[in-house]
Amino acid sequence: DAVDSAPAIVVGSGYGGAVAALRLAQAGIRTLVLEMGRLWNTAGPDGKVFCTTSAPDHRSMWFRTRTEAPLGTFLWLDVVNRDIGRYPGVLDRVHFDQMSVYVGRGVGGGSLVNGSMAVTPSRSYFAEQFPTVDADEMYGTYFPRARAALGVNSVDPAWFESTEWYRFTRVSRKHAEKAGLRTTFVPSVYDFGHMQREAAGTAPKSALGGEVIYGNNQGKRSLDKTYLAAALGTGNVTLHTLEKVRAISRAPDGTYVLTAERIDETGKVVATKEYGCTYLFLGGGSIGTTELLLRARETGTLPDLDARVGAGWGTNGNVMLGRANHLWDTVGANQSTMPVMGIDDWANTANPVFAEIAPLPTGLEHWVSLYLAITRNPERASFSYDTGSDRLRLGWTAAHSAVSVAMAKRLFDRINAANATIYRYDLFGSRSKVFADDFTYHPLGGCVLGRATDDYGRVRGYPRLYVTDGSLVPGSLGVNPFVTITALAERTMARVLAEDTAP
Numbered sequence: 001d002a003v004d005s006a007p008a009i010v011v012g013s014g015y016g017g018a019v020a021a022l023r024l025a026q027a028g029i030r031t032l033v034l035e036m037g038r039l040w041n042t043a044g045p046d047g048k049v050f051c052t053t054s055a056p057d058h059r060s061m062w063f064r065t066r067t068e069a070p071l072g073t074f075l076w077l078d079v080v081n082r083d084i085g086r087y088p089g090v091l092d093r094v095h096f097d098q099m100s101v102y103v104g105r106g107v108g109g110g111s112l113v114n115g116s117m118a119v120t121p122s123r124s125y126f127a128e129q130f131p132t133v134d135a136d137e138m139y140g141t142y143f144p145r146a147r148a149a150l151g152v153n154s155v156d157p158a159w160f161e162s163t164e165w166y167r168f169t170r171v172s173r174k175h176a177e178k179a180g181l182r183t184t185f186v187p188s189v190y191d192f193g194h195m196q197r198e199a200a201g202t203a204p205k206s207a208l209g210g211e212v213i214y215g216n217n218q219g220k221r222s223l224d225k226t227y228l229a230a231a232l233g234t235g236n237v238t239l240h241t242l243e244k245v246r247a248i249s250r251a252p253d254g255t256y257v258l259t260a261e262r263i264d265e266t267g268k269v270v271a272t273k274e275y276g277c278t279y280l281f282l283g284g285g286s287i288g289t290t291e292l293l294l295r296a297r298e299t300g301t302l303p304d305l306d307a308r309v310g311a312g313w314g315t316n317g318n319v320m321l322g323r324a325n326h327l328w329d330t331v332g333a334n335q336s337t338m339p340v341m342g343i344d345d346w347a348n349t350a351n352p353v354f355a356e357i358a359p360l361p362t363g364l365e366h367w368v369s370l371y372l373a374i375t376r377n378p379e380r381a382s383f384s385y386d387t388g389s390d391r392l393r394l395g396w397t398a399a400h401s402a403v404s405v406a407m408a409k410r411l412f413d414r415i416n417a418a419n420a421t422i423y424r425y426d427l428f429g430s431r432s433k434v435f436a437d438d439f440t441y442h443p444l445g446g447c448v449l450g451r452a453t454d455d456y457g458r459v460r461g462y463p464r465l466y467v468t469d470g471s472l473v474p475g476s477l478g479v480n481p482f483v484t485i486t487a488l489a490e491r492t493m494a495r496v497l498a499e500d501t502a503p
């Protein structure tokens with residue numbers, strides 16, 4: 001039999017894929033997970049699984065010859081990025097015409113590279129973005145379920161106030177308060193007990209050792225330690241890595257057929273495989289899932305997909321920026337890579353912004369306060385797929401980003417005015433660039449809940465085909481997205497297992 005088949009297949013092992021795999025497996029349904037990245041569980045010659053941000057090597061990025069870090073320069077110098085060997089590294093930066101998107105590659109998806117901030121959105125904004133979702137059920141059942149399974153915890157406030165590792169956060173809080181702005185602690189999936197042991201010198205340093213965007217060797221509760229470990233523990237899940245799903249079609253009996261390419265560590269395709277399944281769950285993330293469905297619609301393998309597949313995409317209003325502090329406001333040479341606080345001005349209807357206070361851990365005092373602002377940018381773009389070149393395109397433009405920048409600027413102009421400070425001009429490559437608005441960490445949409453799918457993520461026109469990832473979110477959430485993606489996937493799985501998989 002040339003076709004490997006399983007009752008259920010899950011594409012991708014990020015948040016949406018991991019939730020699907022665990023809940024299917026617990027229901028006794030044999031499940032195959034296909035992930036294009038590698039499994040990050042074996043140490044390299046240096047004894048570590050992941051490389052550091054300060055000395056990135058081949059493990060850092062997905063088939064690159066040079067790293068592409070978010071902060072390209074320091075004092076305008078090209079000191080940040082490094083030449084590396086081509087390899088299926090853990091962080092990818094997917095380039096479209098006027099926007100690029102950072103994503104994680106590997107078993108665990110974005111959980112391997114992200115900042116661990118585990119934020120539940122405000123109920124009113126959630127309800128506005130998801131008018132057909134029962135908010136009582138989300139806030140009563142699925143958000144708590146997601147937070148528990150993800151291992152969300154909070155920094156001890158007393159330790160936070162006293163440790164050198166969060167001095168940079170306290171300085172930014174002081175500057176925000178001087179402008180009359182509110183700050184709030186944000187929970188995390190980084191184990192703060194471990195972090196305190198790192199500070200005490202009784203555990204190896206990871207968050208306190210500059211590790212984050214190229215993976216954490218310690219302390220982080222990434223999905224491979226939580227949902228995916230539990231899924232594999234059931235004995236009902238098989239995981240194939242370095243396999244990228246290329247095509248989806250439907251057999252005459254209504255089952256799904258997948259074509260996947262298996263690559264080796266040089267990126268060479270070493271085999272093309274076919275898989276069959278009854279239930280198909282797409283968890284490839286906003287870009288991965290949307291690309292698969294658009295290709296299927298445009299090449300005619302799933303011709304009845306809804307016209308709204310590809311639409312409703314946004315950046316969650318992401319903008320990164322730095323401020324230059326006065327000499328007496330030292331931010332500290334020692335900075336934890338895990339943010340724990342945000343400036344919460346979301347309720348300001350004239351200019352809603354939630355800005356996380358981000359670290360810049362260089363090991364030297366640099367007087368920079370760094371932020372990732374989440375702005376309420378209403379612009380949305382669509383993906384399109386060109387069959388001739390087999391290319392996914394994204395209609396997001398610089399004009400769309402300018403809306404985010406204007407909102408971030410209004411907030412931080414206030415903070416600068418109150419503190420007599422200025423922006424940093426040297427961090428993003430060119431002489432005048434203050435606001436990094438050409439990349440996002442939070443790609444959202446492309447297969448929006450209630451539009452391209454029904455209200456539970458069932459893909460319109462195709463029974464037993466589901467989307468469980470960030471492509472369901474309509475472009476904006478107001479906070480960091482993974483808790484919401486996880487909770488929505490929990491909601492989808494509860495419904496699907498109750499209604500669709502009964503014998």
Ligand code: FDA
Pocket residue numbers: 011012013014015016017034035036037102103104105106107108109110111113114115116117118119213243244245246283284285286288289292441442443468469470471480481482483485
């Ligand atoms: P996700 O991207 O996690 O997973 C998709 C998986 O599918 C990947 O492993 C991919 O390789 C695989 N895949 C895709 N296409 C495939 C195909 N065709 N075949 C096989 N496999 C395929 N969020 C947050 O809430 N708090 C935070 O602190 C941060 N910080 C942050 C920092 C950085 C640097 C990044 C890049 C991102 C964040 N995020 C974040 C965002 C968060 O990580 C993101 O929203 C989620 O990972 C998205 O989850 P999904 O399940 O949608 O896909």
